[in-house]
Amino acid sequence: MGSTERKIFLGTLALLLLVAALYAYQTLAATREVDVYGVSVILCRNGDNFEKGFNSAALEYNADVHIVTVSDPSPAAQTAALERELKNGADAVILYRADAAELAAWLARNNPAAPLVLAGEETLSGKGASGVTLDVAAEAAALVSEIEKQPLRSAVLADGGGGEARLGALRAALDGAGFTYETTGVNDAERLSPGVYVALDPAAALSLSEKWSEGALIYALGYDAPLRNALESGRIAAIALASEFDAGYLAMAEAVARIDGARPADIRLEAFIARSDNMYEPPVSTILFPIG
Amino acid sequence: MKARGPMGRFLNRLGKGSIRYSVFISFTVSAFAAIVLSGLTFYARFSSQLQSNVRSENRQLVEQVNQSLNSYLRSMIRLSDSISYGVIKNTDLEASSIDDKLQLLYDNNTNLVENIVLFDAAGNVLATAPPATLKKGVDVTRQEWFRRALAQTENLHFSTPMVQNMFASSEGSYSYVVSLSCAVELTYGMRTDQGVLLITLKYGAISELFSNTSLINDGYIYLTGSDGTILYHPKQQLIATGRYLEDSASAAALSDGTHTVETGARPSTLIVRSAGYTGWKVVGVIPQVGLTLDTARDFLFLAMIFLAYFAALVLINALISTRLTRPIQQLENSVRRLERGEGEAIYIGGSYEVQHLGRSVQQMVDQMRKLTLDIVREHEEKQRHELDALQAQINPHFLYNTLDIIVWMIERNKPEEAVRIVTALARLFRISLSKGRNFIPVRDELEHTRNYLTIQQMRYKDKFTYSIDAPEETLELAVIKLVVQPIVENAIYHSMDFMDGEGEIRVTVRVEGSDLFISVSDNGIGMPQDLVDRLLVEHFPISKGSGVGLKNVNERIRLYAGDAYGVIIESELDVGTTITLRLPALPYSKEEAK
Numbered sequence: 001m002g003s004t005e006r007k008i009f010l011g012t013l014a015l016l017l018l019v020a021a022l023y024a025y026q027t028l029a030a031t032r033e034v035d036v037y038g039v040s041v042i043l044c045r046n047g048d049n050f051e052k053g054f055n056s057a058a059l060e061y062n063a064d065v066h067i068v069t070v071s072d073p074s075p076a077a078q079t080a081a082l083e084r085e086l087k088n089g090a091d092a093v094i095l096y097r098a099d100a101a102e103l104a105a106w107l108a109r110n111n112p113a114a115p116l117v118l119a120g121e122e123t124l125s126g127k128g129a130s131g132v133t134l135d136v137a138a139e140a141a142a143l144v145s146e147i148e149k150q151p152l153r154s155a156v157l158a159d160g161g162g163g164e165a166r167l168g169a170l171r172a173a174l175d176g177a178g179f180t181y182e183t184t185g186v187n188d189a190e191r192l193s194p195g196v197y198v199a200l201d202p203a204a205a206l207s208l209s210e211k212w213s214e215g216a217l218i219y220a221l222g223y224d225a226p227l228r229n230a231l232e233s234g235r236i237a238a239i240a241l242a243s244e245f246d247a248g249y250l251a252m253a254e255a256v257a258r259i260d261g262a263r264p265a266d267i268r269l270e271a272f273i274a275r276s277d278n279m280y281e282p283p284v285s286t287i288l289f290p291i292g
Numbered sequence: 293m294k295a296r297g298p299m300g301r302f303l304n305r306l307g308k309g310s311i312r313y314s315v316f317i318s319f320t321v322s323a324f325a326a327i328v329l330s331g332l333t334f335y336a337r338f339s340s341q342l343q344s345n346v347r348s349e350n351r352q353l354v355e356q357v358n359q360s361l362n363s364y365l366r367s368m369i370r371l372s373d374s375i376s377y378g379v380i381k382n383t384d385l386e387a388s389s390i391d392d393k394l395q396l397l398y399d400n401n402t403n404l405v406e407n408i409v410l411f412d413a414a415g416n417v418l419a420t421a422p423p424a425t426l427k428k429g430v431d432v433t434r435q436e437w438f439r440r441a442l443a444q445t446e447n448l449h450f451s452t453p454m455v456q457n458m459f460a461s462s463e464g465s466y467s468y469v470v471s472l473s474c475a476v477e478l479t480y481g482m483r484t485d486q487g488v489l490l491i492t493l494k495y496g497a498i499s500e501l502f503s504n505t506s507l508i509n510d511g512y513i514y515l516t517g518s519d520g521t522i523l524y525h526p527k528q529q530l531i532a533t534g535r536y537l538e539d540s541a542s543a544a545a546l547s548d549g550t551h552t553v554e555t556g557a558r559p560s561t562l563i564v565r566s567a568g569y570t571g572w573k574v575v576g577v578i579p580q581v582g583l584t585l586d587t588a589r590d591f592l593f594l595a596m597i598f599l600a601y602f603a604a605l606v607l608i609n610a611l612i613s614t615r616l617t618r619p620i621q622q623l624e625n626s627v628r629r630l631e632r633g634e635g636e637a638i639y640i641g642g643s644y645e646v647q648h649l650g651r652s653v654q655q656m657v658d659q660m661r662k663l664t665l666d667i668v669r670e671h672e673e674k675q676r677h678e679l680d681a682l683q684a685q686i687n688p689h690f691l692y693n694t695l696d697i698i699v700w701m702i703e704r705n706k707p708e709e710a711v712r713i714v715t716a717l718a719r720l721f722r723i724s725l726s727k728g729r730n731f732i733p734v735r736d737e738l739e740h741t742r743n744y745l746t747i748q749q750m751r752y753k754d755k756f757t758y759s760i761d762a763p764e765e766t767l768e769l770a771v772i773k774l775v776v777q778p779i780v781e782n783a784i785y786h787s788m789d790f791m792d793g794e795g796e797i798r799v800t801v802r803v804e805g806s807d808l809f810i811s812v813s814d815n816g817i818g819m820p821q822d823l824v825d826r827l828l829v830e831h832f833p834i835s836k837g838s839g840v841g842l843k844n845v846n847e848r849i850r851l852y853a854g855d856a857y858g859v860i861i862e863s864e865l866d867v868g869t870t871i872t873l874r875l876p877a878l879p880y881s882k883e884e885a886k
């Protein structure tokens with residue numbers, strides 16, 4: 001073989017080895033891609049629509065979902081559940097309506113290998129966990145816009161454990177609209193006096209709706225299935241809510257993306273207003289009653 | 293003509309390079325080009341075929357879904373017709389109830405039907421299956437499905453999917469339904485009135501037709517109303533909240549068939565089919581994906597295959613070209629060795645053509661060697677003959693005798709004759725010793741002969757006479773030096789010696805055609821023919837004279853002029869002898885004389 005032929009042959013061989021190495025690397029990268037994503041979902045509160053959302057996404061992204069319902073509302077119980085799931089080898093963990101402050105403190109002490117996604121009203125901005133969060137400020141502003149349609153300018157805020165974030169946003173929106181308000185827990189009165197009542201969470205809204213009487217205008221932040229009849233009958237005037245289905249879907253999609261190496265994202269959910277006259281029309285109907 | 297441009301320079305360089313390299317490049321390039329072209333052709337063909345098959349399969353899938361939907365819709369329309377014409381129309385509502393019949397029909401279609409309800413024109417419930425009570429405050433007359441049924445009594449009306457909210461349901465549960473409504477004729481005794489039949493179809497039955505179908509490239513199928521309202525979509529929830537966009541309105545406006553549309557960053561293929569009666573459209577969406585990990589790996593795999601083939605080609609063609617051209621290389625090397633004088637034999641081997649070439653070169657070399665030897669031999673012979681002829685002129689006996697004659701003439705007080713002989717002798721030696729010249733003009737040769745005859749005539753005491761006859765035009769022709777004098781010498785010694793004053797020697801020169809003839813004739817005793825035949829073959833030693841015989845003259849003539857020329861001997865006993873020298877008639881030039 002002459003020198004030119006040898007150079008051509010060796011050059012070709014070198015290029016072949018390079019391409020083969022690239023191909024092997026790509027093949028390895030492809031095999032490293034996860035076939036089935038093992039995602040744990042810790043439900044710190046009930047969320048049927050949230051569950052429908054993440055199940056729909058799990059089907060689409062081929063995720064194996066392990067659902068853990070934490071009945072104990074204490075932050076300790078939540079972190080214990082989290083540690084258990086991480087120890088069991090979850091590829092990612094979604095926490096629904098967990099205590100953000102507790103989670104932040106836990107993250108400060110630990111460095112989990114699996115990515116975390118927090119879904120709910122509270123954020124963990126910049127703490128290394130992804131967030132699928134209701135824009136509480138937008139929610140409060142939308143609800144106050146509804147409240148402004150009636151003549152009263154004072155309100156009673158009923159807090160059933162809806163969280164500081166919601167309370168703070170509502171106060172800011174009411175302040176901005178010139179409302180006066182007082183904050184109270186859900187009391188034991190049999191009937192509500194005429195006036196404007198704002199429930200900071202679905203539990204408070206349900207309680208208030210059961211005490212409804214003529215002249216009482218109940219507004220709520222957040223929706224649960226038991227509120228359907230109250231909304232339909234008009235006992236609850238309006239509910240500001242976000243799509244729980246979307247939250248569940250997006251939380252699962254974010255968990256899968258994080259497993260594939262994406263950077264943590266902060267996803268904000270917009271707020272909608274549901275009333276008796278639009279609750280059966282899209283998009284409110286699909287938010288209140290997710291298909292599938 | 294040289295080719296121009298970079299390709300031209302490459303081709304020129306290729307043509308001037310080694311044959312092995314040219315063969316290697318030609319084989320490799322042509323084979324690789326064939327592989328690439330074949331590969332690309334097959335790839336394009338099969339890729340096109342595969343894409344066509346995939347498109348066809350996807351079209352069939354969409355078609356199947358459409359047919360399933362049409363079948364479902366036909367079933368529901370038949371159910372509606374059964375109820376309208378088979379139950380309601382034939383029943384006097386004043387006399388009997390249709391609840392049982394409706395319940396039977398409901399029971400037979402419970403997997404598809406949520407409710408069957410008959411209303412009068414005022415919106416009052418006349419019959420339901422299963423039994424149910426309208427929710428308080430529900431006014432059906434204000435609902436779209438009711439108004440449309442009464443407005444267009446000849447048609448059946450399908451609504452978009454909605455949450456069933458007419459009848460009370462258990463807390464927390466809800467169902468999505470599609471309303472099928474139509475106007476019906478109610479019979480009350482003798483009078484008839486309009487009513488509305490409502491069949492709420494379970495949405496799940498429709499969504500199930502679409503939910504387990506998928507197309508390539510993560511494609512999907514969805515159902516849209518004629519105005520673009522999404523009836524089913526795998527991402528229906530996200531579309532409702534604006535998290536996902538689908539241009540269903542544009543898709544609904546497309547005719548049945550396959551269309552390419554720009555959706556977002558990349559185009560998509562839409563397969564559109566119309567569902568019967570309803571105006572709904574089944575739309576299959578196939579995104580046209582760009583480069584993905586899989587396509588990148590496919591390209592790398594293809595590149596690997598081509599490079600592997602190319603490397604194998606390079607190796608094989610290098611071996612083939614070496615094997616093919618090695619005999620040529622060896623032939624070339626043997627020629628080079630021969631040029632350097634290091635070898636004797638030319639390489640003969642390899643293919644038939646190379647062997648033939650080698651043999652031809654070897655023959656050529658052998659021929660060249662032979663010619664070279666011939667030239668050398670001829671040159672040596674010439675030199676030898678010239679030396680002989682030269683030696684003949686410096687024959688001591690001739691010189692002694694001539695000097696004796698000169699002395700005798702001086703002693704006899706014949707100075708003029710002495711001078712004449714000395715002069716003739718001097719001229720004789722001058723011409724004899726004309727250095728470096730193989731050819732001289734006929735004039736000089738005849739002068740030389742004349743001088744010789746002058747001397748010999750005196751020696752032989754005028755035993756003979758001589759004449760030299762040469763036309764003017766022959767005097768400047770070229771003749772080999774010292775060829776006439778030996779003939780004359782022979783004539784003197786072999787013929788004149790026996791004459792007594794009557795001897796005659798004639799030298800004549802003539803040109804015939806392209807030949808020069810120099811004849812020396814004598815009227816001597818002649819020779820027998822057998823002697824004539826042997827004269828030019830054998831060397832006859834001569835007792836007198838120079839000893840340079842006719843054979844020497846003949847050979848010299850033939851050496852310089854060729855075998856067609858030489859000495860011609862004619863002799864007749866007692867008559868005389870004529871010896872003719874035949875030479876080519878060429879003009880004399882000093883440059884060629886050497």
